[in-house]
Amino acid sequence: MSGNTDKQSHAILDNLSLYYGPKKKFVAICAGTGCRAYGSLKVKDALQAELKKQNMTYVDVLATGCLGFCEKGPMMIIHPDKYFYHSVKESDIPEIVEKTIGKGEVISRLLYRHPETQKTLFREEDLPFYKKQLRVVFGKNGMIDPSRIEDYFAIDGYQALAKVLSEMTPEQVISEVKKAGLRGRGGGGFPAAVKWEGVRKAAGEPKYVIANGDEGDPGAYMDRSLMEGNPHSVIEGMIIGAYAVGSNHGYIYVRNEYPLAVENLSKAIQAAKDNGLLGENILGTGFSFDIQINKGAGAFVCGESSALFASIEGRAGEPRAKYVHAVDRGLYDKPTVLNNVETWANVPLIINKGADWFASIGTEGSKGTKIFSLVGKINNTGLIEVPMGTTLYEIIYDMGGGITGGRKFKAVQTGGPSGGCIPESLLDLPVDFDRLYDVGSMMGSGGMIVMDDTSCMVDVARYFLEFLKEESCGKCVPCREGVRRMSEILEDICAGRGREGDIELLETMSTAVADGSLCALGGSAPNPVLSTIRYFREEYEAHIRDHRCPAGVCKGLISYNIDEEKCTGCGVCVKVCATKAITGELKKVHTIDNDKCTRCGACIQSCKFDAIYVK
Amino acid sequence: MVNMIIDGKNVTARKDTMLLEAIRGAGISVPTLCAHESVSRSGACRLCVVEIKKGNRTRIVTSCLYGVEEGLIVNTKSERVLNVRRLVMELLLARCPESDVLQKMAAEMGIETQPRFAIDTDKGKCILCRSCVRVCEEVVGVSAIGLFSRGSYKEVGTPYNEPSDACIGCGACVYVCPTGHIEMTSTGDKRKIWGRTFKMQACIRCGKYFAPVDQLKYISKKTGTSMEELSICTECR
Numbered sequence: 001m002s003g004n005t006d007k008q009s010h011a012i013l014d015n016l017s018l019y020y021g022p023k024k025k026f027v028a029i030c031a032g033t034g035c036r037a038y039g040s041l042k043v044k045d046a047l048q049a050e051l052k053k054q055n056m057t058y059v060d061v062l063a064t065g066c067l068g069f070c071e072k073g074p075m076m077i078i079h080p081d082k083y084f085y086h087s088v089k090e091s092d093i094p095e096i097v098e099k100t101i102g103k104g105e106v107i108s109r110l111l112y113r114h115p116e117t118q119k120t121l122f123r124e125e126d127l128p129f130y131k132k133q134l135r136v137v138f139g140k141n142g143m144i145d146p147s148r149i150e151d152y153f154a155i156d157g158y159q160a161l162a163k164v165l166s167e168m169t170p171e172q173v174i175s176e177v178k179k180a181g182l183r184g185r186g187g188g189g190f191p192a193a194v195k196w197e198g199v200r201k202a203a204g205e206p207k208y209v210i211a212n213g214d215e216g217d218p219g220a221y222m223d224r225s226l227m228e229g230n231p232h233s234v235i236e237g238m239i240i241g242a243y244a245v246g247s248n249h250g251y252i253y254v255r256n257e258y259p260l261a262v263e264n265l266s267k268a269i270q271a272a273k274d275n276g277l278l279g280e281n282i283l284g285t286g287f288s289f290d291i292q293i294n295k296g297a298g299a300f301v302c303g304e305s306s307a308l309f310a311s312i313e314g315r316a317g318e319p320r321a322k323y324v325h326a327v328d329r330g331l332y333d334k335p336t337v338l339n340n341v342e343t344w345a346n347v348p349l350i351i352n353k354g355a356d357w358f359a360s361i362g363t364e365g366s367k368g369t370k371i372f373s374l375v376g377k378i379n380n381t382g383l384i385e386v387p388m389g390t391t392l393y394e395i396i397y398d399m400g401g402g403i404t405g406g407r408k409f410k411a412v413q414t415g416g417p418s419g420g421c422i423p424e425s426l427l428d429l430p431v432d433f434d435r436l437y438d439v440g441s442m443m444g445s446g447g448m449i450v451m452d453d454t455s456c457m458v459d460v461a462r463y464f465l466e467f468l469k470e471e472s473c474g475k476c477v478p479c480r481e482g483v484r485r486m487s488e489i490l491e492d493i494c495a496g497r498g499r500e501g502d503i504e505l506l507e508t509m510s511t512a513v514a515d516g517s518l519c520a521l522g523g524s525a526p527n528p529v530l531s532t533i534r535y536f537r538e539e540y541e542a543h544i545r546d547h548r549c550p551a552g553v554c555k556g557l558i559s560y561n562i563d564e565e566k567c568t569g570c571g572v573c574v575k576v577c578a579t580k581a582i583t584g585e586l587k588k589v590h591t592i593d594n595d596k597c598t599r600c601g602a603c604i605q606s607c608k609f610d611a612i613y614v615k
Numbered sequence: 616m617v618n619m620i621i622d623g624k625n626v627t628a629r630k631d632t633m634l635l636e637a638i639r640g641a642g643i644s645v646p647t648l649c650a651h652e653s654v655s656r657s658g659a660c661r662l663c664v665v666e667i668k669k670g671n672r673t674r675i676v677t678s679c680l681y682g683v684e685e686g687l688i689v690n691t692k693s694e695r696v697l698n699v700r701r702l703v704m705e706l707l708l709a710r711c712p713e714s715d716v717l718q719k720m721a722a723e724m725g726i727e728t729q730p731r732f733a734i735d736t737d738k739g740k741c742i743l744c745r746s747c748v749r750v751c752e753e754v755v756g757v758s759a760i761g762l763f764s765r766g767s768y769k770e771v772g773t774p775y776n777e778p779s780d781a782c783i784g785c786g787a788c789v790y791v792c793p794t795g796h797i798e799m800t801s802t803g804d805k806r807k808i809w810g811r812t813f814k815m816q817a818c819i820r821c822g823k824y825f826a827p828v829d830q831l832k833y834i835s836k837k838t839g840t841s842m843e844e845l846s847i848c849t850e851c852r
Contacts, residue, residue, distance in 0.1 A: 299765065316762065321658045321680045474743065474762075474769030477661050478699065481706035484767040485732050505731055509702060515675045516661045516699035 025059045025101055028142050029076040029088075032066030032225055033260055034382075039090070040074030046093040047076075054097050062151070065141040065229015065264075066221075069129050070382040072112070077124060077142060084124045085110035115379070115401060129380045132398050134361065137345050138222075138371050138385040141229035146264045149271040152232040158277055160351035164240050165285045168351075170200060173244040177347065179355035181367035186212055186303070186340030187418070187444045188520075189366070189433035192347075195337050198327035199245040202335035207247040209238055209289075210312075210331065210338045213254035213261065214296050214303040217416025218467065220447030222371040223341040225383055227254060227261035230345065231268035235291060237344030239278065240351060242289040245337055250291040252341075253308055255298045265293055300417070300471035304519050305330070305338050307473065318473045319519035340445065342371060362388030366432035370443070376413075376450035377404050389430040392422065396450060407452040410551075411535070415444030417464045417471075418524035420531025421457060440531040442524070456553035457536040458543050462490035464528035472521060479522030482513040486529060495556035498544035503533060552614040555599040559615050564589045566611035573603035573612065621689040634678035634689065635663055643691055646700065646720060648707075649744035650679040651791050654753055659744050660707075664699045666690040675699060705729040707742050714740040714794045740796035743769055747788035747797060757781045757833070760788060760809065773809050784813035784827035818848035825849070 029035075029044050044063055051059050067075055072086035078100050085096070088110060099105040111120040112127050124130050124142075133139075144151040152158070164173055178193035199207055211234055215223040227234060238250050254261055269291055272278035280288045294312050301307045302317040309331045311317040330336025346368060350358045359367050366388035372395065373383050379401030386395060392412060396402070403409050411421040414431075420441030422429065429435055433443050451460065465487040474480045486509055489502055510526030517523050533540060542548045549557040560581075569587040581597040584590030592603075592612075604612045619626050621641050628637035633656075638645050649660040658677045665678045668688040675695055690696065704721045709732035711717055717740075721727070745762060748771060752758045759782035760773055773779035784806050789799045799808040804824055806813045813827035825848035835842050 301765075321677060323676065323681050470766055472766040474764070474766045475657070475745075476659050477703045477706055477742070480743070480767055480769065481710055482702060485706065485709070488733065489731065499731070502731070508698065511695070512698045512702035515695055516664055516703060518658055518661070518677075 024080060025056075026062060026079045027059065027076055027101070028062045028064050028067075028079070030065075030067040030074060031063035032070075032141075032228055033221070034066060034070035035073035035075065036260075038073040038087075040088075042090055043074050043076075043088050043093065046090040047097070050093045050097045051101070054102065056097065056101060059101055062143075062145040063147075064144060065146050066138075066225035066383060067142050068133075068135075068138065068225075068383040068385075069127070069380065071380050081106075082123045084112060084122065084127065086112055128401065129382065129384070129399050132386070132390070132394060133384050134369050134387050135385045136349060136361075136369055137233070137342065138226065138230075138383060140233065141225070144230055144232075146229055146231055147267050149232060149268070149275060152230070156352060157232055157348075158236055158275075160348035161236050161239055161277065162283060164243055164351055165283055165287060170244045170246065173240060173351070174200065176355045177244070177350055180350045180358035181355075181362075182343065182346055182350060182358070183366060183433060184340055185342035185346070185370065185443075185445065187415070187442065189443060192339055192343055195327055195339070196241060196245050198325070199247070199335045199337045202328050204328070204333075204335050206249055206334060207245055208331045208334060208336040209242045209245065209247045209250040210308070210336060211238055211250070211252040211341050211344050212303060212305075212308060212338055213252055213258070213341045214308060215258075215341075215445055216255065216298070216300040216303055216471075217445060217447040219375040219449050220373045220416055220445055222373050222383055222446050224258050224261050226341050226345055226371070227252075227258065228264050231261075231265045232272065233345040233348060234265075234341050235268055235272055235278065237347035238291060239282065239289050240347050241337055241339070241344065243287055245335075247337070248288050248290065250289060251294050251312055251331070252291060253294045253296055253302070253312060255302075256295040257298050262293060262295060269293070299473070300467075301473045301519075301521050304521055306519070308338065309336070316473075318475045319521070321518060342445070363430060363432045363435075365434050370431070370446055372431075372446045372448050374400050374448050374450065376448075377407065377452040377455070378402070378450040379404055386431075388432045391427070392429050392431060393427040395431065395448070396427070400450065403450065403452045405452075407454065409450070410453050410455055411451045411457065411460075413441075413449040413451065413460065413464075413528070414447065415442035415527070416447045417467050418442060418520070418527055419444050419447070420527045421451070421460060421535060422531070423535040440534055441527065454551055454553065456494075456549050456551035457532040457539050458490065458549075459494055459551075459553045461528045461532045462487070462494050465490055465525070468521065468525045472525075476516075476518040476522065478513045478516035479518065479525060482509060482516075483522065483525050485509070486513070486526070490529070493540065493543045494549075494554040496543070496547050496554075497556075498540075500544065502544055503537065503540050507533060558599060559594045560592045560597050560599060560603065561613055561615050562590055562592055563611045563613055566609045568609055568611070570608075572606050572608070576602045576606045578602065617683050617685040617687075619683060619685070619687040619689060622691055628683045630683070632683055634665065634667075634676070634681045634683055634687075637683050638665070638678055638689065638691055645678060645691060646724065647679060648720075648742060648793050649746060651746045651750075651793070653791060654746055654749035656680050657745055657749065660742065661703050662700055664696055666693040666696050700724065701726050705732065709733070710735045710738050711740045711742060711794060711796075714742075714796075716740075716794045717742075740794040741771060742794055742796075743771065744793060745771070746791040746793065747771060750787045750791045755783070755785055755787050756837075757783055759783070776810070778811040779809060782809050782811060783830040783833045784808055784811065785830045816846055818851055819843075819846045820851040821848060823848055823850075 074088050075086040108120050174196050182192045183189040296302050299317045302311045304319045307317040307319040326336045369385050371385045384399050413421045469484050469487045472479045510530050542550050567589045574582045579596045581593045616627050626641040646662045656679045658680045663678045664675050704726045708728050712734050751760050759779045789797045804815045815824035816828045831845045
């Protein structure tokens with residue numbers, strides 16, 4: 001990582017202070033979906049009411065998009081001192097207004113405490129979670145109330161568009177993006193400029209520009225947070241792309257399960273139109289481009305380009321063979337650029353800061369930064385943005401704060417259902433498009449699910465194949481039937497019905513399904529199976545040969561037992577057991593009837609004496 | 616014309632043909648289930664896969680949808696190709712155990728039932744090749760049947776599986792179905808298909824019932840030919 005990354009990343013907040021005046025008091029409060037779930041809107045309302053009550057309405061309140069550290073929501077940053085408060089409750093508000101906003105005093109209980117040194121940390125940039133990040137795309141969320149286009153203007157919003165329209169030819173734009181080395185953030189990592197060039201040169205009118213916001217990987221929400229938190233960056237990128245390829249019509253395909261993203265995008269599109277940045281004759285240059293939002297019904301396969309086109313066209317979301325590329329015949333059979341939301345959001349940055357700046361970040365083959373969603377058995381759940389090439393170790397331990405409950409790291413699943421599981425021995429892997437592919441996984445859109453020693457890797461593969469079985473469109477045989485059969489075999493293995501030869505059969509099937517499937521869903525569906533067999537084969541063997549689940553997860557292979565030494569006969573477990581599987585007299589050692597037991601785990605959680613164990 | 620090497624043989628093919636035709640034209644057989652000459656291609660069954668080599672890159676493509684290209688090196692029987700075909704056949708045999716067409720085809724290819732796959736009992740002989748759906752839309756032009764649900768729950772049928780007013784009872788779907796899944800029964804002046812009973816038209820010359828009245832009405836409306844003219848069967852015309 002380059003030495004000045006911290007400066008680059010954190011200079012953004014300083015810029016904001018400049019805009020508001022160095023001493024201007026204002027509060028940025030996270031109103032992303034995660035913090036909303038923690039009640040941040042109530043906190044915001046309470047803050048505004050309290051400011052009114054204490055006659056401080058001159059203090060501006062920004063309801064921003066996701067700030068990333070979702071584990072600690074609701075969070076707020078109080079300017080000009082930039083104090084970072086987390087897990088804020090409504091009841092904290094009067095004190096915050098009186099002391100911090102009113103007198104500039106810090107309330108230490110609301111500050112983040114370093115988990116090891118126990119030191120309280122005052123500002124965002126001091127937190128280990130943020131320290132190593134380079135938040136050039138995502139960090140701007142903290143400075144914008146997405147419903148106010150002025151906020152985006154304040155951070156040089158639409159400057160890139162103005163520059164492109166007034167100073168650059170379409171070819172120059174394409175050449176700049178090519179020089180930057182921008183690769184698609186949606187999964188494939190295809191060079192964006194190559195697509196653009198193809199569409200620019202392709203015969204056929206009209207041409208279309210599309211943002212793919214059909215983020216559907218379990219546990220991934222980078223694109224949602226960008227669309228919610230900084231919709232104008234996506235829109236600006238698309239307008240620039242449209243100018244480069246010669247398109248006048250664009251679509252943002254976003255799933256309807258993202259209501260806040262739809263709302264904020266709609267508002268942003270309207271605001272851009274009202275300001276002459278979208279629609280007819282943009283900025284008086286004669287260039288016209290309009291964007292329409294297309295709400296998807298939440299089918300995973302609709303993230304695949306040709307299925308996405310079919311869905312926009314009003315047909316069932318099924319892919320078609322892609323021997324003719326979308327660049328030549330995409331939406332309505334016309335030349336089409338389809339890029340992921342995050343890819344588009346990178347475009348204004350490249351124009352503003354230059355291709356050389358962009359290309360200076362990252363690795364040989366993967367330039368710039370990447371946003372990852374860090375979820376699973378990790379202390380700091382949230383969204384991070386790091387330079388390409390940051391190691392898994394840095395992500396999981398430095399930013400992610402390690403594994404919850406101090407347990408042992410087992411694997412990290414990257415790339416969503418089409419990705420793979422990466423074991424501990426590869427923690428030093430620099431994360432970029434090519435290296436992830438080399439180890440049998442992929443970048444995907446940037447989901448990272450961290451697993452500890454209580455995760456069964458066969459069960460993980462079973463889970464993802466079950467997901468893919470449900471999400472396969474059903475058009476071609478290898479995916480529809482093959483993934484289903486693989487899922488059945490994995491289910492058998494997890495239930496103790498695995499047979500000798502199953503591992504080899506899964507391997508052969510994986511190759512045939514990947515080779516034979518029509519689209520990338522089937523093409524990558526075997527990845528979770530292949531990567532877990534590759535790195536955790538002994539776990540499969542334990543299930544099949546010894547009828548044992550080493551992680552103690554697979555319900556058909558484990559039993560719940562009571563440690564006679566530890567059980568005090570308190571009877572708490574008897575009360576929580578829904579199936580009445582636990583019996584025993586008070587103050588005497590209890591027993592569990594494993595025929596009645598459903599392995600729900602409620603008794604383990606209830607036992608204060610750690611007397612119940614899984615075997 | 617383009618020149619290619621298919622299974623080591625120099626083959627010349629017309630520029631606008633698909634690989635499948637070029638391969639068959641060279642006397643090499645390729646199994647297919649969903650490529651029917653009357654409908655557009657969908658690439659659903661994946662049996663026609665072949666391995667192509669362009670430069671240093673080899674990949675598997677469906678020959679029914681891949682256009683011929685100058686200099687292409689094609690292998691129709693590589694290990695990767697046979698591995699895909701074997702899996703597809705095993706999967707279809709498990710899905711449609713009663714299909715004699717599939718069994719015959721599998722036998723010819725030397726493929727047996729994969730004992731690890733549980734046999735389906737609820738899918739009939741339908742392999743979801745969608746030839747019926749395509750013929751109904753593209754040739755007949757009524758789109759009375761379609762595909763619904765997703766993934767392994769996918770099915771062919773009329774909307775909500777209820778008798779469809781759009782269906783004209785023509786039986787084109789039965790004609791193109793490769794496995795004989797679609798049931799059509801004709802007795803006297805009645806024909807039953809897709810849950811609907813159609814009244815048949817008797818030929819005004821020979822008296823033989825030859826087509827559903829609804830079908831003739833549809834043709835009359837589309838072509839402007841009178842019902843009287845259409846009420847003569849093809850043999851008497």
